Amino acid sequence: MAKFDAKNFSGRSQLNGKYDVIIVGAGIAGLICGTFLAKSGKKVLIAEQHYIPGGYCTSFKRKGFIFDSAVHHIGGCGKWSIVGRCVNELGLEIDFHHLDPMDNLIFPSFSVEIPADIDKYKENLQLMFPDEKECLDGFFKELTKLYRSIINNKADSPLINKYKDLTYLETLDCFFSNPKLKTILAGQWGYIGSLPGEVSTIGMCQMLINYLKDGAYFPVGGTQEFTNAIVERYTELGGHLVLSAKVEKILTDDSKVIGVALAGEKEIKADVIVSNVDAKQTFTTLISSGIDNSFIEKIGKMKESISFYLLYLGVSADLNLSGLKRGFYYQTDGPYTHDNWKYISVPTAVDKSLAPENKQIIFTLVSLKKAYDETVNWEELKDDYTESTIDYLTRFVPGLRNQIEVIEAATPKTLKRYTLNSKGAAYGWAVTNDQIASNRLSHITPLKGLYLAGHWTTPGPGISSVVSSGWKAANIILKDNITN
Ligand SMILES: Cc1cc2nc3c(=O)[nH]c(=O)nc-3n(C[C@H](O)[C@H](O)[C@H](O)COP(=O)(O)OP(=O)(O)OC[C@H]3O[C@@H](n4cnc5c(N)ncnc54)[C@H](O)[C@@H]3O)c2cc1C
Numbered sequence: 001m002a003k004f005d006a007k008n009f010s011g012r013s014q015l016n017g018k019y020d021v022i023i024v025g026a027g028i029a030g031l032i033c034g035t036f037l038a039k040s041g042k043k044v045l046i047a048e049q050h051y052i053p054g055g056y057c058t059s060f061k062r063k064g065f066i067f068d069s070a071v072h073h074i075g076g077c078g079k080w081s082i083v084g085r086c087v088n089e090l091g092l093e094i095d096f097h098h099l100d101p102m103d104n105l106i107f108p109s110f111s112v113e114i115p116a117d118i119d120k121y122k123e124n125l126q127l128m129f130p131d132e133k134e135c136l137d138g139f140f141k142e143l144t145k146l147y148r149s150i151i152n153n154k155a156d157s158p159l160i161n162k163y164k165d166l167t168y169l170e171t172l173d174c175f176f177s178n179p180k181l182k183t184i185l186a187g188q189w190g191y192i193g194s195l196p197g198e199v200s201t202i203g204m205c206q207m208l209i210n211y212l213k214d215g216a217y218f219p220v221g222g223t224q225e226f227t228n229a230i231v232e233r234y235t236e237l238g239g240h241l242v243l244s245a246k247v248e249k250i251l252t253d254d255s256k257v258i259g260v261a262l263a264g265e266k267e268i269k270a271d272v273i274v275s276n277v278d279a280k281q282t283f284t285t286l287i288s289s290g291i292d293n294s295f296i297e298k299i300g301k302m303k304e305s306i307s308f309y310l311l312y313l314g315v316s317a318d319l320n321l322s323g324l325k326r327g328f329y330y331q332t333d334g335p336y337t338h339d340n341w342k343y344i345s346v347p348t349a350v351d352k353s354l355a356p357e358n359k360q361i362i363f364t365l366v367s368l369k370k371a372y373d374e375t376v377n378w379e380e381l382k383d384d385y386t387e388s389t390i391d392y393l394t395r396f397v398p399g400l401r402n403q404i405e406v407i408e409a410a411t412p413k414t415l416k417r418y419t420l421n422s423k424g425a426a427y428g429w430a431v432t433n434d435q436i437a438s439n440r441l442s443h444i445t446p447l448k449g450l451y452l453a454g455h456w457t458t459p460g461p462g463i464s465s466v467v468s469s470g471w472k473a474a475n476i477i478l479k480d481n482i483t484n
Contacts, residue, residue: 008231010045010240012262018269019045019240021477022260023276024247024286027055027419028463029454030276031230032470033477035090038237040478045270046239047262049246054227055276055419056426057463062406064356065314068223070415070426072345072363073099075210076464077217082151082210086467094229096217097350103216104327105187107334112184114327116215118144129181139175139185147209150202150437150459151468160202165433168204169196183334190328190343190367192431192461193306195336203431203460210464218350226463250275250282252290256448272449274473279429279441279456280422290447302435305461306338307412307424309366309385313393314406317358321346323396324362339369342392359405362397364389368412372423378413385409427461428454436460443473451477 021037023030026048034044052058056070076083077096087094100116112128115121122140126133142159149157163171168189172182186196192207194200219226231241242262249261250273259269275282283291283299315321326345330336343365348355355361366389375381386409394400412424421428429435441457453473455461 008235008241010242012242012245012264012266015045015240015242015266015268016043018259019043020270021045021272021274022047022268022270023274023453024250024260024282025049025055025276025454026053026227026231026241026243027276027454027466028057028227028230029466029470029473030055030274031227031234032086032090032467033274033276033453033474034239034241034470035230035234035237036471036474037477038234038239039090040474044234044239045268046234046241047245047247047260048241048243049263049420050418051244052224053231053241053243054224056415056421057223057227058418059222059224060408062408063314065359065361065406066222066224066354067312067314067361067408068347068363069410069418070310071223071463072343072347072365073102073216073218074223074226074463075207075216076214076467078214081214081464082468082471083217083464084214086471090230090233092229092233094226095220097220099216099218099326099350101326102211103188104325105184106325106327106329107183108331109333110180111325112187113325114188114212116212118209118212121212125181125184129178132176132178132181135175136181142175143205143209144213146202146205147213150206160437163201163205164437166201167197167433168199168201171201172196179334183336186336187328187330189336190341193427194430194432195338199431200433200436202433203436206459206465207462210462218347220351220353222347222351222354247277247286249288250286250450252287252447255290257450272451272477274451274453274477276452276454276470278420278422278425279452281420282452282456287447287450292446295446299441303430303432304372304423304425305427305430306367307372307415307426309368309382309389309412310410310414311362311364311366311386311389312406312408312410313362313364313390313400313404314355315360315362315400316403316405317360319360319397319400319403321349321360321362321397324393329392338367340367342366342389344393362393364393372412375412378411382409382411385411428456431460443469443476 415424
């Protein structure tokens with residue numbers, strides 16, 4: 001992992017009293033937004049409360065092992081896809097491993113490999129389900145068209161209108177009768193965290209087609225390297241980034257923003273503020289006036305996405321990990337529930353540089369039985385999940401327990417502590433029909449000069465989407481031409 005270069009970060013004493021734009025939070029959306037604005041000549045400050053930038057796209061090091069905190073791969077990095085185009089447009093210096101197959105779905109009685117090629121995947125499914133051959137043709141064709149309408153922002157498109165009120169399960173029911181095929185086609189729902197019967201078709205299509213058309217990518221050296229590449233470019237373009245600098249207030253005057261107050265009382269002025277942070281925090285803690293009550297009430301009724309328990313293991317070279325395929329492990333053949341799956345990967349199988357010579361990493365993400373508010377004792381939860389997850393992994397890796405050299409675990413509480421995402425939400429608002437597309441929060445807010453970027457706004461969660469979100473927010477700000 002590249003060391004942070006001190007030249008990329010500004011000390012508090014080096015900050016200007018006024019910027020064109022201040023961005024609250026150095027998540028990927030905030031960094032991308034800031035870099036596009038800096039490239040257009042704006043004077044930009046990004047203030048981040050954590051001591052490293054990246055939000056959920058960070059890595060940490062223990063005894064020579066580099067663990068990715070949350071994000072384990074990125075979609076849409078091919079040259080025609082959103083991240084690929086952004087990398088090109090900004091001139092980011094970053095290399096990716098292309099993951100092919102991109103995923104596996106492992107059920108107790110069968111498993112399916114998902115290649116990084118939509119046509120190949122469709123053909124494999126047609127061989128498994130010959131009776132559904134034509135329906136599979138129709139399904140992938142329709143979803144690809146829907147995906148194009150979504151990324152081209154065609155809000156009035158007849159296809160978006162057709163699917164905007166359908167859950168993904170309802171859409172699958174329209175196309176297929178075979179329950180096993182429907183289970184497979186819904187198998188990656190965990191990437192946006194709402195069950196197939198709840199998740200919006202639009203949200204699922206956005207994520208699924210993006211991955212299937214272009215596969216998934218892993219930044220060489222770990223996910224922090226993706227963040228570092230953006231930071232490097234941002235600061236080269238003259239952007240300021242201050243770390244360990246929590247924004248306590250967004251300052252307002254007459255229904256417009258005028259700046260921010262950092263923890264420790266320092267006030268910095270700007271006519272444009274972009275919030276890349278949890279939307280509840282933005283509208284209920286950071287802002288104390290200038291927003292209509294009905295808007296605050298709407299925010300109060302919206303629902304966060306799910307969160308996870310995470311286990312990071314650094315293990316010895318002697319263990320044979322070939323029994324662990326990257327992908328979703330389900331405890332039943334269906335139906336899906338929130339607490340019957342895990343996601344397991346061996347990042348060192350993709351990038352050996354993440355561990356000391358010949359050592360290996362196992363990363364496991366576990367969905368939880370209890371909601372955030374029902375959990376009383378987080379330490380107890382962590383200990384219980386650590387034990388049961390190691391037991392589970394031992395089924396695939398005999399002798400695992402004695403070969404663990406480093407062990408770290410995180411709960412939703414940990415995710416919240418490091419990113420301030422409400423309830424440790426992995427994906428911002430839940431991706432349900434009433435909270436996606438035009439029902440998700442807009443980049444433009446009721447407060448003049450305040451914009452949103454990130455997974456609490458459109459188009460939704462995941463690195464590819466928040467890159468798009470940050471880019472779009474920058475374009476809106478430049479178009480509004482509020483700052484000169
Ligand atoms: C366990 C897990 C696994 C995931 N895996 C993947 C994956 O493999 N691929 C994928 O594409 N997506 C994945 N996601 C989803 C993805 O990580 C998120 O959707 C995305 O990173 C959100 O980016 P963001 O820019 O919106 O904000 P965030 O990453 O939430 O960043 C917000 C930033 O704002 C800072 N901040 C908050 N409040 C303040 C304040 N008051 N002042 C200053 N700074 C503040 C935070 O510290 C943080 O750095 C995963 C998420 C989780 C939790």
